[in-house]
Amino acid sequence: MPAKADVLIVGGGVIGLASAYELSRAGARVVVIDKSDPGYGCSYGNAGWITPCFAMPLPMPGMLIKSIGWLTDPESPLYIKPEFSVTLFRWLLRFLLSMNRKRMLTSVDALTAISKQSLELYKELARTTDKPFSFEQKGLFMVAQSEDGFGYAKAEMDLVAAHGIPGRIMGEEEARAFEPSLTKRVRGGVFFNEEAHAEPLQVTQTLAHEAQKFGARIIPKAEVIDFQLAPRGIASARTTRGVFTADQFVLATGSWSPRVAQTLGLRVPVLGGKGYAIITDPLSPNPLRPMMLIEKKVAVTPRSGTLRLAGTLELVNQDETFTTRRVEAIVRGAREFMNVPEAVSYHEIWRGLRPCTPDGVPIIGRVARYPNLILATGHQMLGLQSAPGSGKMVADIALGRKTDVDPEPFRADRF
Numbered sequence: 001m002p003a004k005a006d007v008l009i010v011g012g013g014v015i016g017l018a019s020a021y022e023l024s025r026a027g028a029r030v031v032v033i034d035k036s037d038p039g040y041g042c043s044y045g046n047a048g049w050i051t052p053c054f055a056m057p058l059p060m061p062g063m064l065i066k067s068i069g070w071l072t073d074p075e076s077p078l079y080i081k082p083e084f085s086v087t088l089f090r091w092l093l094r095f096l097l098s099m100n101r102k103r104m105l106t107s108v109d110a111l112t113a114i115s116k117q118s119l120e121l122y123k124e125l126a127r128t129t130d131k132p133f134s135f136e137q138k139g140l141f142m143v144a145q146s147e148d149g150f151g152y153a154k155a156e157m158d159l160v161a162a163h164g165i166p167g168r169i170m171g172e173e174e175a176r177a178f179e180p181s182l183t184k185r186v187r188g189g190v191f192f193n194e195e196a197h198a199e200p201l202q203v204t205q206t207l208a209h210e211a212q213k214f215g216a217r218i219i220p221k222a223e224v225i226d227f228q229l230a231p232r233g234i235a236s237a238r239t240t241r242g243v244f245t246a247d248q249f250v251l252a253t254g255s256w257s258p259r260v261a262q263t264l265g266l267r268v269p270v271l272g273g274k275g276y277a278i279i280t281d282p283l284s285p286n287p288l289r290p291m292m293l294i295e296k297k298v299a300v301t302p303r304s305g306t307l308r309l310a311g312t313l314e315l316v317n318q319d320e321t322f323t324t325r326r327v328e329a330i331v332r333g334a335r336e337f338m339n340v341p342e343a344v345s346y347h348e349i350w351r352g353l354r355p356c357t358p359d360g361v362p363i364i365g366r367v368a369r370y371p372n373l374i375l376a377t378g379h380q381m382l383g384l385q386s387a388p389g390s391g392k393m394v395a396d397i398a399l400g401r402k403t404d405v406d407p408e409p410f411r412a413d414r415f
């Protein structure tokens, strides 16, 4: 059993491991525990995008009308299964209240700031690590088939341009020449040159490796059961593999956060945004770079020797079941843009639960009731791309330093 740690991090996803890396390189004695193998939660099979241009909160103005349609269409990119649940009702109410422009702009400020910082930190990590994570800066191409979709891409470009994230508009012909894998009709697209991508599992492995070099201990298959309390805060965590004591605790348990927080009597408003990814053979012609197929909200990521298609978001409460219909909708959606064969090969089908807060901004900060507890969860669709910045913020808060990014919008007690 390890000696008392300075910081015990519960959850070895990309957020927990990025926090471990930043804390341990600042000199803290860190232990990370995970109920499974670190890196195999939602951080395992995501699209791998590190794209500040895409730093949007889930609730956006104008979604209200659309969301009513989504309730009735199980193949819609965002699906909310109609069911009676107080948790879902409370979450949806807050979600609806966040669908206004003022709120959205504040969230975009926060999300672009932490994503831009993260991209810089990833670049530095890619330069310095001896464990590469397939980091490539090939940009992101948003392509649309409809006038509406094209308008959406241009509006997003204008929104992020104000944050110093440049994009370039392309009409149909230019888009096709630029990306020959677009074999079907397209209206146009916007290319964001500075965006990057990486292999998600390798990202977590690199962060773990780098944290371990600074002395962090990473312990798999240790599931937190509950916590023992001290007069001021938490004394220790009882797990399936023993009791871990620490001065400070970080809860980075992604979509499992409500369940773990509940053992402390805390209500953390996080729902799972279930999404799927499939890994298939390369197409002919294969995409040259990551693409967002706007109308279908399908993320396309070329990999070494294969291709990843990812998408859909179904709001669920801890439901990890597979809905093959939604997996097929991703493939069909991609086929409307590219040369995807009828008999598509499935090297891997994966689902993950994105930890979603109702206002679309992660929760990073201390909790008044437990002064030695920091929450680091709720990273919705942006956990990979905002992990290094989130880890830095966690480390700064734990070590009493000023944070680089304004922590206010991320506050844990805002709900």
Ligand SMILES: Cc1cc2nc3c(=O)[nH]c(=O)nc-3n(C[C@H](O)[C@H](O)[C@H](O)COP(=O)(O)OP(=O)(O)OC[C@H]3O[C@@H](n4cnc5c(N)ncnc54)[C@H](O)[C@@H]3O)c2cc1C
Residues within 6 Å of the ligand: 010, 011, 012, 013, 014, 015, 016, 033, 034, 035, 036, 037, 038, 039, 040, 041, 042, 043, 044, 045, 046, 047, 048, 049, 050, 222, 223, 224, 225, 252, 253, 254, 255, 256, 260, 273, 274, 275, 276, 277, 310, 311, 351, 352, 353, 354, 355, 376, 377, 378, 379, 380, 381, 382, 383, 384, 385, 386
């Ligand atoms: C289809 C899809 C595509 C996506 N694409 C992108 C993308 O391109 N870019 C991007 O930035 N984001 C993307 N995301 C979102 C991203 O994957 C998540 O935001 C991110 O992985 C969340 O990381 P996390 O560390 O908070 O959670 P997780 O990776 O889920 O980690 C939480 C960890 O906590 C552990 N845990 C839970 N309970 C306990 C317990 N009781 N005791 C101990 N350990 C526990 C779990 O085992 C798990 O390892 C995508 C998500 C999906 C589903």
